[in-house]
Amino acid sequence: MIRDLSPSSLSWDEVDPARHPFDSASAVREVEALALARRVPARPGVPAYGPETRAWCRGEAEPWADAVTYAFVRRYGIWTVGWRWAHDEGDFDGGPVGHWCCPMHSVTTPEETVARVTAALCEWREWTESLARWFDTYPLDMAAVEDQRILWERTARNLILHVVDRTGCGSGWYGHCRQVLTWFLSRWGVEPGLARELVDRAVGGRFRSWTGPDPVLVDDIAERLAGSLRPEDGPSPAEPAPDHLRRWLDVREAVPWDEKADGAADGPTTPSCDGAVKDIRAFDAAIDPARADGLLTALKLMRADAARGATLDFELLRGWQRHVLGAPQPPPLRTSPAFAKDGRERYGIGPDTRARFDACLAGSAAAVGGASLPLAARAARACLDVCFFHPFDDGNGRAAFLALLFVLAREGVALDDVSMVRRFSYRADDPGEAVILARFIDLTIRETRRRALL
Structure with a gap:
């Protein structure tokens, strides 16, 4: 995505x-x-x-x-x-x-x-540079935190006031304030997850929209945050990067795909307008007209494949991907580990990757003569399969988008708006986010059907 x-x-x-x-x-x-x-x-x-x-x-x-x-x-x-x-x-x-x-x-x-x-x-950019200067006001060291608490406290207080002044304490200003305090701890070696936890404990939900914090509250939060730090909270030896494809394959089996879904959004849906085409012309064409043209060509081919009831597999995807990338030939499966989300996720590769990918995609079709997952769940799962198998060297987000639309189109469903299913990314190791995508798709189908009747 x-x-x-x-x-x-x-x-x-x-x-x-x-x-x-x-x-x-x-x-x-x-x-x-x-x-x-x-x-x-x-x-x-x-x-x-x-x-x-x-x-x-x-x-x-x-x-x-x-x-x-x-x-x-x-x-x-x-x-x-x-x-x-x-x-x-x-x-x-x-x-x-x-x-x-x-x-x-x-x-x-x-x-x-x-x-x-x-x-x-x-x-x-100027704001982030100013934060970096505040973070580096004092040469802090987690190993010496017991002797430096006053410096940690003073910097935290100044950062809160800096955010207050810059944001004007409007709607939701405290979200960025918590983020800045988390960044401050991260800058000096506190693991980001722990940093968020320490900041949340110190703030304790006491900031409010449209309300500036009084000096007593600012002092208390800064003192609590500085007092919560321990020398052992500092940097630890780096662990080997996990294989997020393996994590996804484990999570995939644990996701409650049919949670709060009764299949009511299943069944053919004819939209009042073509949401996919509209979004490509507005979003992709703004980036590069050639990118939009390639994706529109791939979309047309994808819909023809859906109309004939084709099986979703890597071979089908690479046929679309040729047009997505404007390549002379369909691209091959990647041959080395891939990275996404600015390097935070790594997807491994092995001799059985292609076979496992095809087996996962095969589950996107409705079961013959038996119970199936709701259509929205199957579309979400296929989309995330493409995201986390990351089969191509480039354009995997667009490939995942096409896979999602294909699963819907094969069962006669099109959408009048794709913003809810195209503007977000999802983590390989979070089953809750997979459920969220399925719900987004389900809601979009329902809304498409409702608007078509107006």
Whole structure:
């Protein structure tokens, strides 16, 4: 799937300016030169908050902004997803960015919009650089934490006040504040999971939207956080990277695929509009028209294969992938370990990978003469199989998207909106997220059917 576009999940390693070179002056020129800058969606000449404008925002402006994020990630790194983290109730609650609000308000003329995007990107970068300076105010050392608690406490207090000042304490500002404190501990060697736990304990749910914390509360949280640190919380020897494909195969068997699903969304569905085509033309074409053309060609071929009841396997996928990648021949199965999510997930390879992949994909079809999982669950599972087997050297997110649509199309179901099933990423070792994807698909089918009857 497309990498999660929410900045709230970013780690310090992903954001640390020392790890990700960036020059604001050249970025201004590069953003203006992007093809996206020439494809800013034209705002309709109707009342600002009417139904036509809302439809334009959802169907054109939001996919364009997502495409900008995707292009930034490819060019500069995952840290750039924060460019849309606006103050108050923007694209994401309670962020530090003031130059951008949301597509509804920030996408205007092409010149103004591109200027806002560039300013927001540079503002986000400046913010992360300022945090790095605060983190490094004192040469902290986990091994000497007993003697340095006053320094840890002082830095934590200053960081809370820094976030308060930058966000203005609007809607959900405390989410970024907790993240910044977690980043601070991570910077000095505390494992990110433990850092989040320590921060959550210290904060204790005492921050509130639209309310600045009083000095007593800030002091108490900083003191609690510093007091919770132990020398043994410091860096530990690195463990070998796990094989997330193996983890997925274990998780796959444990996922309650039919949880809270009664199959009511099963059965043919004819949408009022073609959601897949609409999204490709809005999102992928904004990134690169050739990318969109290839994906549309693959989509057409996929639907023809679904109409004839083809079996979903690697051979079928690689036929579509040829068009996705614009390659002269169908691409082969990868021959080396693959990585995703900025290197956080690793997918192994072995002599039986192809056979296991095909066996998993075979389960996407409805059982003949017996009970089957709900259609949404089978589509979700096939999509995640492609994500975590990661069969190709490139374009696996688009391959997973096509696999999901194929499972639906083979049973006569199409969607009028694919944003809920295409804008998120999922972790190989979390069964709950697999269930969430199945629910998203189920809900989208139901909503497609409902809207078709209006």
